Amino acid sequence: MPDICPKCGLPKELCVCDVLNRETNRRIRVYTEKKKFKKYMTVVSGLTGEEMEKTAKELKVALACGGTSKNGIIELQGDHKESVKKALLEMGYPEDSIDA
Numbered sequence: 001m002p003d004i005c006p007k008c009g010l011p012k013e014l015c016v017c018d019v020l021n022r023e024t025n026r027r028i029r030v031y032t033e034k035k036k037f038k039k040y041m042t043v044v045s046g047l048t049g050e051e052m053e054k055t056a057k058e059l060k061v062a063l064a065c066g067g068t069s070k071n072g073i074i075e076l077q078g079d080h081k082e083s084v085k086k087a088l089l090e091m092g093y094p095e096d097s098i099d100a
């Protein structure tokens with residue numbers, strides 16, 4: 001028996017109600033940093049734990065880039081600020097929670 005969300009009726013793995021519900025006042029920051037050898041990193045901060053891991057994985061797929069996530073910071077290789085914001089919106093994060 002699959003785990004179905006009582007709110008939207010989707011399987012739990014597809015449901016974004018938790019994401020939408022959780023802390024609407026949370027801020028997600030998206031910014032770029034110039035690293036050594038003039039390489040850019042796009043940093044996403046404000047997410048933690050499993051949510052951060054899942055979001056990092058989805059961003060890497062969406063942007064087809066490499067990256068790491070730890071200590072509440074997702075780092076993606078390259079300058080992807082606009083694409084990251086778009087991808088976060090598509091994942092269901094509210095626009096007014098994203099500082100980009």
Ligand SMILES: [Zn+2]
Nearest residue numbers: 005008015017
């Ligand atoms: Zn749901």
